[in-house]
Each structure stands twice: as structure tokens, then as C-alpha cells.
Amino acid sequence: MNHERTGQERYDRPRMRMRRPRLRSLPVNSLIPNILTVISLCAGLTAIRFALNGNFELAVLAIVFAGVMDGLDGRLARLLKGVTRFGAELDSLADFLSFGVAPVFVLYQWSLNSLGGFAGMGWIAVLAYAVCCALRLARFNTMADDHHQQPGWTQNFFVGVAAPAAAGAAILPLVLVFQFPGLEAVLRSPYILAPYTMGLAALMVSRVPTVSLKRLRVQRTYVLPILLVVGIFVAALTSYPWITLGLCGIAYLVSIPITAMRYAQLEKLHGPRPAASAAPQPAASPPVAEPHDAPGDPRPNQLH
Numbered sequence: 001m002n003h004e005r006t007g008q009e010r011y012d013r014p015r016m017r018m019r020r021p022r023l024r025s026l027p028v029n030s031l032i033p034n035i036l037t038v039i040s041l042c043a044g045l046t047a048i049r050f051a052l053n054g055n056f057e058l059a060v061l062a063i064v065f066a067g068v069m070d071g072l073d074g075r076l077a078r079l080l081k082g083v084t085r086f087g088a089e090l091d092s093l094a095d096f097l098s099f100g101v102a103p104v105f106v107l108y109q110w111s112l113n114s115l116g117g118f119a120g121m122g123w124i125a126v127l128a129y130a131v132c133c134a135l136r137l138a139r140f141n142t143m144a145d146d147h148h149q150q151p152g153w154t155q156n157f158f159v160g161v162a163a164p165a166a167a168g169a170a171i172l173p174l175v176l177v178f179q180f181p182g183l184e185a186v187l188r189s190p191y192i193l194a195p196y197t198m199g200l201a202a203l204m205v206s207r208v209p210t211v212s213l214k215r216l217r218v219q220r221t222y223v224l225p226i227l228l229v230v231g232i233f234v235a236a237l238t239s240y241p242w243i244t245l246g247l248c249g250i251a252y253l254v255s256i257p258i259t260a261m262r263y264a265q266l267e268k269l270h271g272p273r274p275a276a277s278a279a280p281q282p283a284a285s286p287p288v289a290e291p292h293d294a295p296g297d298p299r300p301n302q303l304h
Helices: 001-016 028-053 056-079 085-110 117-151 152-156 163-170 171-181 183-189 190-204 220-239 241-270
Strands: 157-159 209-212
Touching: 001 190, 001 220, 028 056, 028 085, 056 085, 056 163, 056 171, 085 163, 085 190, 117 163, 117 190, 117 241, 152 171, 157 241, 163 171, 163 190, 171 241, 183 190, 220 241
Parallel strands: none
Antiparallel strands: 157 209
């Protein structure tokens, strides 16, 4: 019996060692950013549903809500120290649907599908916008590890128009028509919206510097005035939503050339950023200059 028990124990020990370890439990706080990302994804899908039903006002509000959720999830992830590779990939997929597909689908249902004999041009504009958004997000994911090679002043700029900002600019004609119905004959014209949509697509993958507020720091003396401005903005948004959103979209489009000029001034003041290929590399693997890391290229790699 002792020999049998000893043999059984020897047989069980390898099986015990082969058992997989239990999954480590995660705090609920670390799931909050991913929950907001999923809500943003659902809002983008809901905007498509509203557009199919012809309810374009709710479709626009769903896209705006998706933008708010997208602005909160990344900041909460950094605040709660819950930044993960899974969360970053999920955020990119949600951004593509909510800001790369939903806005142009709404535009297509609203106007671009009525180009008459040039109906295919409206769909080409939709495809160009979606493809450029996907390329932008893919390039951001591959270049996310290069931000440490940039000087500090470049962190206040994006390269090109960010996907949420492009989505806001895409739905700007609808917002203006909701507030000013007399402009519908002009702003709803597919012959105007198709070039406008393709222009936004080009801006997303361009190297034009645009403003970024992610790393903006506020001095203590400006805290109360900024909170007052935020309170006034929320009051205006709830009382006059369309005109408030329209003014925000127009202000962003106007800021693009101003930001580009400001970037050029800072570039002259501080000099171009150091090339990524200038970093010391092992002799066995010499650095290879990529197109975005070419020597003397002063433009930052931050995209999203």
C-alpha cells in the first residue's frame, strides 16, 4: 500500500505542476477607462443607426458624446495608472469606428448619396476619409514610442488633424444647418461636401501642425477664470447647443493656420528637433532612416 501511495503521489506531482496559475484579479478602477472606450464605440454605432433612420440631430449628438468619452478615457487611464496595451488598441479601434466611419456615413446619408450622375464620387469621398483615418491611427500606434526623442515644446502640437477633431469638422455643416436652416441649400450641396470631406481626409494624414491641449499646464492664478469660462460654456451648450458647437468647430478650423505659423516661429527659436537616427546605435545594427525620421525633419511624430 505504501508503495502504491508513493507511486500515486509521484504521478500527481507533474500534473499539479502543469496546472495553470489562477488569473490575477483586477481592481474595478482599472476597467473604467476601457468601459468609457466601449461606450464611445457604442455611441459611434448608434450614430450610424440614427442616420439610417433619418434622425440626423441625434446622430450628431451621438458623435459628440463619443468625442467626450474619448477625451475622458485616456486621461482617466493615466490618472488611475491603468494604461495598458489592450486599452490602447481598443481605443484605436473605437476611434476608427466613431470618428473614421460614423461621421462620413452620416454625411453620406445626409447629402453625399445625392450627387446625381456622380453618385460614386460621394462614396469615394467617404472611403478616402475612412482610409485616411485608419492610416493615421496605424501610424500613431507605430510611432507612439518615439515621443521621447522630441523636444518638450513639440508636445503642444499634433501632426495633422486628430481623428476626433476631424469628426467634429465633418459634422460641422449639419450643425450649422440645424441652427441656420437658410444655409441648407449651400451647406447640404454634395458638390461642396465631397471636396470638403476629402480635404479633411488629407489633413488627417498631413504634416500640418495643429493645437494639442493634452499637455497644457495651467497656472494657479488662472484656475478660477478658466472654471468660470467652463461654466459659461456648459450653460451655453445646454441652452444653445447648435450655435455653441458650430462656433467651436469654426474656431478650430481657424486655429489651424494660426497654429502652423506659431509652430514655425517656435521652430526658428528652438531649432529643429534632433533626428531619431542621431541616437547611438550598436555597430552591428546601423540605424536606418525612415521617411518620418529623416535628418533635419523638424516635425513631431505625435499624431493622435
